[in-house]
Amino acid sequence: MEVVMSFVIGGLYASGLYLMMRRNILKLVLGIALLSHAANLLIFTMGRLTRGHPPLIPPGEVRVLESIADPLPEALILTAIVIGFGVQAFAIVLIRRCFETLGTDDLDEMRSTDRAP
Amino acid sequence: MISLILATAIRYLLPLLLLLSVYILLRGHNAPGGGFIGGLVASSAFALFALAHGVDLSKRVLRIAPRNLITAGLFTAGSSGCVPLFFNLPFMTGLWFETHINVIGKLGTPFFFDLGVFLVVLGVTLMIIFSLMEE
Amino acid sequence: MVWIVLLSFVSAFFPPWLCRVLHSRTGWIVALLPAAITAYFARFIEEISSGGTVVESMGWVPCLGIELSFHLDGLSLLFALLISGIGTLVVIYSGSYLAGHYQLGRFYSTLLIFMASMLGTVLADNVITLFVFWELTSFSSYLLIGFNSDQKPAREAALQALLVTGAGGLALLAGFLLLGQAAGTLEISALLAKGDAVRSHPFYVPILLLILAGAMTKSAQFPFHFWLPNAMQAPTPVSTYLHSATMVKAGVYLLARLSPVLAGTAIWENVVTPVGMITMLTGAFLSLLQTDLKLVLAYSTVSALGGMTMMLGVGSQPAAEAAVMFLVAHALYKGALFLVVGILDHETGTRQSGRLGGLFRAMPATGLAGILAGFSMAGFMPSFNFIAKEQTYAAILETTPAVFLTAAFFVAGTCYVVVGGITGFQPFTGRPRERFLKPPHEAPPSMWVCPLIMAAAGVLVGVFPSPAGKYMLSSAVGAVLQAPSEVQPALWHGPDVKLFLSTAAMLAGICLYLARAKFRRSMEPLTPLLSKGPEHLYSLSLAWLDTIACAQTRVLQSGRLNLYLLITIVTTTGLVGASMLEHEPILGLERWSDLHIYEAILAVVLLTSTVVIVRSRSRLAAVAALGVVGYAVALLFLLFSAPDLAMTQFCIETLSVVLLVMVLYRLPRYRDYSSGKERFRDAVVATLAGGLITALVLVATAVTREARLTPFFTEHSLLLAKGRNIVNVILVDFRGLDTLGEITVLAVAALGVYSLLKLNTGKKSGD
Amino acid sequence: MNLVLLFPILIPFATAVACLLAWKQRHVQRVLSITGAVLLQASGFLLLVSVWQSGIRAVQMGNWPAPFGITLVSDLFSAIMIVMAGLTGVTVLVYSLADMDTGRESFGYHPLMHILLMGVCGAFITGDVFNLYVWFEVMLIASFVLLGLGGEKAQLEGTVKYVTLNLMSSALFLAAVGIMYGAVGTLNMADLARHMGTVKQPGLVTTLATLFLLAFGIKAAIFPLFFWLPASYPTPPAPIAAIFAGLLTKVGIYALIRVFTLLFVQDLEYTHALLLVLAGLTMISGILGALVQNELRRILSFVLVSHIGFMIMGLGIFTHLAITASVFYIVHDVIVKTGLFLVGGVVRAERGTYEMSSLGGLYSSNPWLSALFLLPALSVGGIPPLSGFWGKLVLVKAGMETGQYLIVATALIVALLSLLVMMKMWADAFWRDSPGSAAGGSVVSANPVSFESRLVLFCPIGVLGLLTLAAGIFAEPVLTVCSRAADQLLNTEEYIRAVLGGIP
Structure with missing residues (x-):
C-alpha cells in the first residue's frame, strides 16, 4: 500500500504545486490546501500503514499487546491539520481582502512592492 | 423554506449538539474525540444557528464574545500546564485527582488542558465565521 | 601612548559644544590637544634617538591574537610629531578658514577623530590594530572630503576616495591575515624578526601583493592615484592635513614599516620601484x-x-x-x-x-x-x-x-x-x-x-x-x-x-x-587621451556593476509570485534530486501487493478529484472537489487505524469548504491568465517535483527501522497518563507543548482574520 | 527546577494572554507589553548566566523522559539567541510607544508581538524537531498577521508573497520531519543525532539534509529563495519591519546552524560545500539587489539578504573559528538591522517618505538621527571598530585558515559593496540638501515629531547603536561567549548527554 500511497502523495504535491504557480489568487489557496493534505498523508505513510488497529487501549487492558498503528505520527498530523486549518483560514480571508483592496485576482498585477528600479 | 426548517431544527439541535460536543471532549482521553473535535462540533452548532438566525442573535445566545473564549481557552491551557510548577515538577506534568468520576474517568491537569483546547477551537471558529458573516 | 590616542577619540565629542560657546575662537582651544600631544611626543625624542623604543600594550581581543599594543620607534615618532605638529597648525588655521560655518563643531570632531586614528596607525604594533586605525583614517577622510555635503562633486569625490582606499583596505586586511598565518604572529615587532621565514613562505607573493594594494591605494599610487586630485573637494585645511601631509603618507609608512619583512626580493623591487x-x-x-x-x-x-x-x-x-x-x-x-x-x-x-x-x-x-x-x-x-x-x-x-x-x-x-x-x-x-x-x-x-x-x-x-x-x-x-x-x-x-x-x-x-x-x-591634444585614464575605468566598472545589478534584480525580483514559486520549486527539486541520485537509493517498488480494492478506488477518487480541481473552469466545482479530496483523505485515515484523525479531518474539511464558499462569491470568475506554454512549463516542473516526492516516500519507507517510541506510549499511556486513547494522550500530555503552540496558532489566525476584515488603516480601497 | 528554560516561552505567552484580556484598554496593554518584554530580556540574561555557569541545560516537558516527550534544551547559542530576542522585543516595543497607530494597537498589535516572540523563543529553545515546526508556525502566523495588520495595499501584496513562500517552506519542513521520522523513528534532536548514522538507505541522510537546508533556507532567505523578503519587509510599519528584519530571519539561520552542527555532519563535502556556495551567491545577489534600489527600506532588505550569506558562510566553513564567527555575526546583525529599520522609521516619521529621491538634508536638520544612522550603517559596512568589522574579520580569518580563498574574496568584495550601499544611502538621505530646499521651498515635515516622542524613538535606536559600538570595542568578551557557544555546537556529545542523560 505504501507504493500506492506514495503515488497519491506525489500526485497531490504535483497538482498542489501546479495550482500554486497559477496567476489566479484563488487557485493559489486551493494549491496550498492540496499541499497540506499531501504533507499530512506523507507523515501518515511515514508511520507505516496499519489496517484496523487504532492506537487505543481496549477496555479492560492496561496496555496494548498486539501491534498497533504508530500513534505518534497521528498526533503529529492532528497538530499539523489544525495548524494548517488556521493558516488556510487566514489565507482564504487574505485573498478576499486582497481582491477587495487591489481590485484584481491576478497575482501578476500585485507587483508594486517589487517594482523594478 | 430550507432556512425555515433549519431555523426550527437548530433551536432543538443546538443544545443537543453542544451536549454532544461536551461528551466528545470528555471521552476524548479514552476514545476517539477530545478538545479539538469537541470544539469543532460545538462551533458548527453555533455556525448553523448563525446561518439560520443571524450573527446578532447567536452572539446573544453565546453570551461570551468569541475573543474572550479564546483568551479563556489559552489561559486555561496555559495555567493547567503551570500547576505542576508549584509542586516542583516540570511544565505540563500531569497531575491527577485520586477520585474516579463517571464518563470522564480520572480528572487531572491534562483534562483542563483539553478544555482549554476546546474553548480556543470554539472561539476561533466562531470568531472567523462571525466576522465573515457580519460583512 | 594608548591613553593619549584613546583620549583623543573621546575628545572628538566636545567641539560641537565648545563651538556653541566659543564660536570662531574654538580653534585655539581645540588646538591645545594636538599641541599637548606634540609636546608629549617631543619628550621621547631624546630616548628614541639614543636607540631606545617605547612599548605599551593593552589586551584587546587576545582570543584572536589582537592586542592594543603600541610601539614607538624613530619612524613612528617622526610621523607622530608630523601628525600632531601639523595638526596643531591646521586646527588653528581652520578656525579662521571656516569661521562662522555652522558645522565647524562637527568639522573639528572629525578632524580630531582623524588625528587620533592617524596616530594610532603609525603607533600600532599589531597589524590588525593598525588596520583598525587605518580604516578609521579612510572613513574620517570620507567625511572630510564630503564636508561641503550639499555639493554633489564633494559627495562623489568622498565616495570615490572611500571606495578606492576601502578596496585597498580590504586587500590589506587579507594580506595581514595571511601574513599573520605565515609568520605565526600579528605583532609587528615580532614580525620584523621573521623576514626570512615570510619571504620564503609559499604565501609570500599573495601577501606582498595584497599589502601593496592596500598601501598603494592609500598613497595614491598609479593607477589608483585619481582619487587624490578629486579629494581636493575637501576644505583646504583638510587637503593640507590629510591629503598631503599625513594620511596619504600612511601607505608610505606601511611600506617602510614592513620593508624589513617584505622587501629585498626581486618581486618587491620589480613592483614597488616601477x-x-x-x-x-x-x-x-x-x-x-x-x-x-x-x-x-x-x-x-x-x-x-x-x-x-x-x-x-x-x-x-x-x-x-x-x-x-x-x-x-x-x-x-x-x-x-x-x-x-x-x-x-x-x-x-x-x-x-x-x-x-x-x-x-x-x-x-x-x-x-x-x-x-x-x-x-x-x-x-x-x-x-x-x-x-x-x-x-x-x-x-x-x-x-x-x-x-x-x-x-x-x-x-x-x-x-x-x-x-x-x-x-x-x-x-x-x-x-x-x-x-x-x-x-x-x-x-x-x-x-x-x-x-x-x-x-x-x-x-x-x-x-x-x-x-x-x-x-x-x-x-x-x-x-x-x-x-x-x-x-x-x-x-x-x-x-x-x-x-x-x-x-x-x-x-x-x-x-x-x-x-x-x-x-x-599638451592640449592629449586631453581626450587623458580622460581615458584609470578614473575612466573606475567609473566604467561602477556603471557595469550597476548594469549587472539591475539585470539580475529584474530577473530575480520580478514581483511575479509564480516565477518565485517556480524558481523555488526548481531549486528544491534540483538540489534534492541531485542529492538522491548521488547514491543509488532502494525504492522497494514491489511493496504494492497487499493493496485492497476499496483502497485502490479511494486512491483513484482522490487523484481524480485533484485533476478536477486543477482542470475545472468552475470555481464551485473546484471547491467541491477539494472537499472530496479532504473527505477521501479522512477516509484513508479511517482505513488505516486513525479514527481521531478521520474525525478531525472531516470536521475541518467541512469548515474549510464553508469558508471557501463564503469567500468565493466575492471573487470574480476564473479567467485565463497564463499562456499554454507557461502552463506546460509549470506542469512539467510540478510533475517532476511530485515524482521526486514519490521517490522520496518510497525510499524512506523502504528503510527498516524499529518503532523506537511506540512501546513507551503503549506501555505508559494508561498507567501513567491515565488515558486509553493514545493519540489524545500524546496530544495533551506526552507532547502537550505542541498542542499549546497549535492553539496559539489558531488564536492568532482568528485575530488575523478579524483584523483583515475589520481594520483598514490605509486610504479607502480602490483609489 | 529548570524554570529558567521555561520563562522564554511562558513570559511572552502570559503577556499575550494578559494583553488579550485587556483588549479594550490600550494603555494597559502598553504597560503589560513593555513589562513582558523587559521580563523576557531579563530571563534571557538569566538563562545565559545559568548556561554559562553550568553547561547545557535541559528540562523534560511533562516529566516524560527524553526522547518520548518534548525536551526544552538550551546551550549557549540558544541562550544568546534568546537574549537577542529579548533585546529586539524591548527596543521595538519601546519604539512602538511613539510610532504605532491606534488602529493597529486596538487590533492586537501587542499580543501578536508577544506571540511572535514566543514562537521565536520556542524555536530557539526546543530540542524536538516537530516542536520546532510548531514554534515556526506560531512565529509565522503571528508574522503573517502582523504583516497584514492594517490591510494597506502594499502590505497585502507583500503578505501574499510572504505567506505563500513561507508556507512552501513549512510544507517542505513538515515533509522533511515526516521523512526523518520515517527513516530514523524519533523526533528528539539529540536522539536523532545519535541514530542518524544508523540509517541504512544510502544517501537518504544527505537527501534529508538537503531538504532541511531548503526548508530553512527559504526561511533564512538564502539565494535563490529570498524573494519573499524584499517583497514584504518594506511594507509594514517600521517596528514590525524592524523585528522581522532583526529577529525573524535569524530563526532560519539558527535552525540551519542547529541541524547542520547536530544532525547532518556525515556528508560534509556535499552539504557544507553546498552551504558555502549558497552563502557566496546570497551575499553577491543580495548586495547587487541593494545597489539598484531607490527606497530606503528596500535597500535595507536587500542588504539584509546579502548579510545572511555571511552567517551561512561560517556554517559552511565549519571550523570552530568559523562557527564562532557565525554566532558573532548573528548577534551583530540582529543589533544593526533592527537599528537601521528603526532609523528608517524615524526618517519616515520626519519626512513622510522612504523614497531616496525625496529625502535629503537630514544631516543638517537632524544631527542626532544622522549619528544614530551612521553607527549601524558603518557597522554593516564593516568599518572598525564596530561589531560588523569583527564579524567579517573572524569569518575571513576562518576562511583563510581552511584555504577557502574564493569565498573569502567574495566576502571581502561584498563587504566593500555593502559599504558603498550604506554610504550611498547616507549621502542621499542625510548628506545632500533635501530636494525640496533646492527648489526654494523649505523642508516641511509631514507630521512634525514632538520632542517627547522623538526621545522615545531615539532611545531604543541609541541603545542599539551603542551596542554595536560596545560589541566592537569590547569584542573579546562577546567573542569568548560565542566561542564557547561554538564549542558546544561542535561538541555534540555534551548536547546529547544533557538531553538524554544516562540513556545509552
Missing part, C-alpha cells in the same frame, strides 16, 4: 597641465608619494635616508603651499593660476610663506628639500642601471620647480592680473602664521640640518632598515654628479616655468 616611478612621472606631468592651484598641488603630491615609494622600492641605506628626508621636506613645504592656496582662495575667491598675481603687496606675510615654500618645493639651496634631493640622486645613482631612475627623477625635479613657481611665486609676483570682488587683503594672523611656520621650518632645517639628522632622521632610518644608522644631512657635498644633476634640473625647471603657458597649450 610603480613609484610611474606615479612620480604621471603626477609630475599632470600637475603641469592644471590651472587650479589646488589640483596642481594635488598632482605634485601624487608625484612626491611616487618618489617616496620608488625610493623604498630601491631599498638601500641611502635610498631609505632619501625617502625619510623627502617625506619630512614634502610635509613641510607642501603643507605650507596648500595653506597658502587656501588663504588665496579665501581672500580672493579664486584659485585659478591665471587669475592670481602681484598679491605680495596686499598680503606680505602669506606671500613670504608662499615664496619660501615654493622655494623649498623647487628644491633650491638651502632648503631641506635640496638636501633630500641630493640624497635621492645619491641613492639612485647606486642602482643598476641607474639611468632610468635618474632620468625619471630628473624630469620630476624639473616639474617640481615649475610647480613651486606656479604656486609659490606667481600669485605674489608680477602685476596684479585682475580685479577681485573684494580688494585682496592680508588674512588674519591665525591663518598666515601656520604656513609661515611650516615654510620657515623647511628652510631652517635645510640651513641647520644636523640636529634633525641626529635626533630624528637617524632613528627613523634605523627603524626602516632595522639597523642602527647614522644620518648626517649636509647642504654641501662638494661639486659632484648630484650637484650637477640637481642644478641642471633647476635650470631646466626655470626654463619650463617661463614657458609653462606654451607647454600647457602644446
Whole structure:
C-alpha cells in the first residue's frame, strides 16, 4: 500500500504545486490546501500503514499487546491539520481582502512592492 | 423554506449538539474525540444557528464574545500546564485527582488542558465565521 | 601612548559644544590637544634617538591574537610629531578658514577623530590594530572630503576616495591575515624578526601583493592615484592635513614599516620601484597641465608619494635616508603651499593660476610663506628639500642601471620647480592680473602664521640640518632598515654628479616655468587621451556593476509570485534530486501487493478529484472537489487505524469548504491568465517535483527501522497518563507543548482574520 | 527546577494572554507589553548566566523522559539567541510607544508581538524537531498577521508573497520531519543525532539534509529563495519591519546552524560545500539587489539578504573559528538591522517618505538621527571598530585558515559593496540638501515629531547603536561567549548527554 500511497502523495504535491504557480489568487489557496493534505498523508505513510488497529487501549487492558498503528505520527498530523486549518483560514480571508483592496485576482498585477528600479 | 426548517431544527439541535460536543471532549482521553473535535462540533452548532438566525442573535445566545473564549481557552491551557510548577515538577506534568468520576474517568491537569483546547477551537471558529458573516 | 590616542577619540565629542560657546575662537582651544600631544611626543625624542623604543600594550581581543599594543620607534615618532605638529597648525588655521560655518563643531570632531586614528596607525604594533586605525583614517577622510555635503562633486569625490582606499583596505586586511598565518604572529615587532621565514613562505607573493594594494591605494599610487586630485573637494585645511601631509603618507609608512619583512626580493623591487616611478612621472606631468592651484598641488603630491615609494622600492641605506628626508621636506613645504592656496582662495575667491598675481603687496606675510615654500618645493639651496634631493640622486645613482631612475627623477625635479613657481611665486609676483570682488587683503594672523611656520621650518632645517639628522632622521632610518644608522644631512657635498644633476634640473625647471603657458597649450591634444585614464575605468566598472545589478534584480525580483514559486520549486527539486541520485537509493517498488480494492478506488477518487480541481473552469466545482479530496483523505485515515484523525479531518474539511464558499462569491470568475506554454512549463516542473516526492516516500519507507517510541506510549499511556486513547494522550500530555503552540496558532489566525476584515488603516480601497 | 528554560516561552505567552484580556484598554496593554518584554530580556540574561555557569541545560516537558516527550534544551547559542530576542522585543516595543497607530494597537498589535516572540523563543529553545515546526508556525502566523495588520495595499501584496513562500517552506519542513521520522523513528534532536548514522538507505541522510537546508533556507532567505523578503519587509510599519528584519530571519539561520552542527555532519563535502556556495551567491545577489534600489527600506532588505550569506558562510566553513564567527555575526546583525529599520522609521516619521529621491538634508536638520544612522550603517559596512568589522574579520580569518580563498574574496568584495550601499544611502538621505530646499521651498515635515516622542524613538535606536559600538570595542568578551557557544555546537556529545542523560 505504501507504493500506492506514495503515488497519491506525489500526485497531490504535483497538482498542489501546479495550482500554486497559477496567476489566479484563488487557485493559489486551493494549491496550498492540496499541499497540506499531501504533507499530512506523507507523515501518515511515514508511520507505516496499519489496517484496523487504532492506537487505543481496549477496555479492560492496561496496555496494548498486539501491534498497533504508530500513534505518534497521528498526533503529529492532528497538530499539523489544525495548524494548517488556521493558516488556510487566514489565507482564504487574505485573498478576499486582497481582491477587495487591489481590485484584481491576478497575482501578476500585485507587483508594486517589487517594482523594478 | 430550507432556512425555515433549519431555523426550527437548530433551536432543538443546538443544545443537543453542544451536549454532544461536551461528551466528545470528555471521552476524548479514552476514545476517539477530545478538545479539538469537541470544539469543532460545538462551533458548527453555533455556525448553523448563525446561518439560520443571524450573527446578532447567536452572539446573544453565546453570551461570551468569541475573543474572550479564546483568551479563556489559552489561559486555561496555559495555567493547567503551570500547576505542576508549584509542586516542583516540570511544565505540563500531569497531575491527577485520586477520585474516579463517571464518563470522564480520572480528572487531572491534562483534562483542563483539553478544555482549554476546546474553548480556543470554539472561539476561533466562531470568531472567523462571525466576522465573515457580519460583512 | 594608548591613553593619549584613546583620549583623543573621546575628545572628538566636545567641539560641537565648545563651538556653541566659543564660536570662531574654538580653534585655539581645540588646538591645545594636538599641541599637548606634540609636546608629549617631543619628550621621547631624546630616548628614541639614543636607540631606545617605547612599548605599551593593552589586551584587546587576545582570543584572536589582537592586542592594543603600541610601539614607538624613530619612524613612528617622526610621523607622530608630523601628525600632531601639523595638526596643531591646521586646527588653528581652520578656525579662521571656516569661521562662522555652522558645522565647524562637527568639522573639528572629525578632524580630531582623524588625528587620533592617524596616530594610532603609525603607533600600532599589531597589524590588525593598525588596520583598525587605518580604516578609521579612510572613513574620517570620507567625511572630510564630503564636508561641503550639499555639493554633489564633494559627495562623489568622498565616495570615490572611500571606495578606492576601502578596496585597498580590504586587500590589506587579507594580506595581514595571511601574513599573520605565515609568520605565526600579528605583532609587528615580532614580525620584523621573521623576514626570512615570510619571504620564503609559499604565501609570500599573495601577501606582498595584497599589502601593496592596500598601501598603494592609500598613497595614491598609479593607477589608483585619481582619487587624490578629486579629494581636493575637501576644505583646504583638510587637503593640507590629510591629503598631503599625513594620511596619504600612511601607505608610505606601511611600506617602510614592513620593508624589513617584505622587501629585498626581486618581486618587491620589480613592483614597488616601477610603480613609484610611474606615479612620480604621471603626477609630475599632470600637475603641469592644471590651472587650479589646488589640483596642481594635488598632482605634485601624487608625484612626491611616487618618489617616496620608488625610493623604498630601491631599498638601500641611502635610498631609505632619501625617502625619510623627502617625506619630512614634502610635509613641510607642501603643507605650507596648500595653506597658502587656501588663504588665496579665501581672500580672493579664486584659485585659478591665471587669475592670481602681484598679491605680495596686499598680503606680505602669506606671500613670504608662499615664496619660501615654493622655494623649498623647487628644491633650491638651502632648503631641506635640496638636501633630500641630493640624497635621492645619491641613492639612485647606486642602482643598476641607474639611468632610468635618474632620468625619471630628473624630469620630476624639473616639474617640481615649475610647480613651486606656479604656486609659490606667481600669485605674489608680477602685476596684479585682475580685479577681485573684494580688494585682496592680508588674512588674519591665525591663518598666515601656520604656513609661515611650516615654510620657515623647511628652510631652517635645510640651513641647520644636523640636529634633525641626529635626533630624528637617524632613528627613523634605523627603524626602516632595522639597523642602527647614522644620518648626517649636509647642504654641501662638494661639486659632484648630484650637484650637477640637481642644478641642471633647476635650470631646466626655470626654463619650463617661463614657458609653462606654451607647454600647457602644446599638451592640449592629449586631453581626450587623458580622460581615458584609470578614473575612466573606475567609473566604467561602477556603471557595469550597476548594469549587472539591475539585470539580475529584474530577473530575480520580478514581483511575479509564480516565477518565485517556480524558481523555488526548481531549486528544491534540483538540489534534492541531485542529492538522491548521488547514491543509488532502494525504492522497494514491489511493496504494492497487499493493496485492497476499496483502497485502490479511494486512491483513484482522490487523484481524480485533484485533476478536477486543477482542470475545472468552475470555481464551485473546484471547491467541491477539494472537499472530496479532504473527505477521501479522512477516509484513508479511517482505513488505516486513525479514527481521531478521520474525525478531525472531516470536521475541518467541512469548515474549510464553508469558508471557501463564503469567500468565493466575492471573487470574480476564473479567467485565463497564463499562456499554454507557461502552463506546460509549470506542469512539467510540478510533475517532476511530485515524482521526486514519490521517490522520496518510497525510499524512506523502504528503510527498516524499529518503532523506537511506540512501546513507551503503549506501555505508559494508561498507567501513567491515565488515558486509553493514545493519540489524545500524546496530544495533551506526552507532547502537550505542541498542542499549546497549535492553539496559539489558531488564536492568532482568528485575530488575523478579524483584523483583515475589520481594520483598514490605509486610504479607502480602490483609489 | 529548570524554570529558567521555561520563562522564554511562558513570559511572552502570559503577556499575550494578559494583553488579550485587556483588549479594550490600550494603555494597559502598553504597560503589560513593555513589562513582558523587559521580563523576557531579563530571563534571557538569566538563562545565559545559568548556561554559562553550568553547561547545557535541559528540562523534560511533562516529566516524560527524553526522547518520548518534548525536551526544552538550551546551550549557549540558544541562550544568546534568546537574549537577542529579548533585546529586539524591548527596543521595538519601546519604539512602538511613539510610532504605532491606534488602529493597529486596538487590533492586537501587542499580543501578536508577544506571540511572535514566543514562537521565536520556542524555536530557539526546543530540542524536538516537530516542536520546532510548531514554534515556526506560531512565529509565522503571528508574522503573517502582523504583516497584514492594517490591510494597506502594499502590505497585502507583500503578505501574499510572504505567506505563500513561507508556507512552501513549512510544507517542505513538515515533509522533511515526516521523512526523518520515517527513516530514523524519533523526533528528539539529540536522539536523532545519535541514530542518524544508523540509517541504512544510502544517501537518504544527505537527501534529508538537503531538504532541511531548503526548508530553512527559504526561511533564512538564502539565494535563490529570498524573494519573499524584499517583497514584504518594506511594507509594514517600521517596528514590525524592524523585528522581522532583526529577529525573524535569524530563526532560519539558527535552525540551519542547529541541524547542520547536530544532525547532518556525515556528508560534509556535499552539504557544507553546498552551504558555502549558497552563502557566496546570497551575499553577491543580495548586495547587487541593494545597489539598484531607490527606497530606503528596500535597500535595507536587500542588504539584509546579502548579510545572511555571511552567517551561512561560517556554517559552511565549519571550523570552530568559523562557527564562532557565525554566532558573532548573528548577534551583530540582529543589533544593526533592527537599528537601521528603526532609523528608517524615524526618517519616515520626519519626512513622510522612504523614497531616496525625496529625502535629503537630514544631516543638517537632524544631527542626532544622522549619528544614530551612521553607527549601524558603518557597522554593516564593516568599518572598525564596530561589531560588523569583527564579524567579517573572524569569518575571513576562518576562511583563510581552511584555504577557502574564493569565498573569502567574495566576502571581502561584498563587504566593500555593502559599504558603498550604506554610504550611498547616507549621502542621499542625510548628506545632500533635501530636494525640496533646492527648489526654494523649505523642508516641511509631514507630521512634525514632538520632542517627547522623538526621545522615545531615539532611545531604543541609541541603545542599539551603542551596542554595536560596545560589541566592537569590547569584542573579546562577546567573542569568548560565542566561542564557547561554538564549542558546544561542535561538541555534540555534551548536547546529547544533557538531553538524554544516562540513556545509552
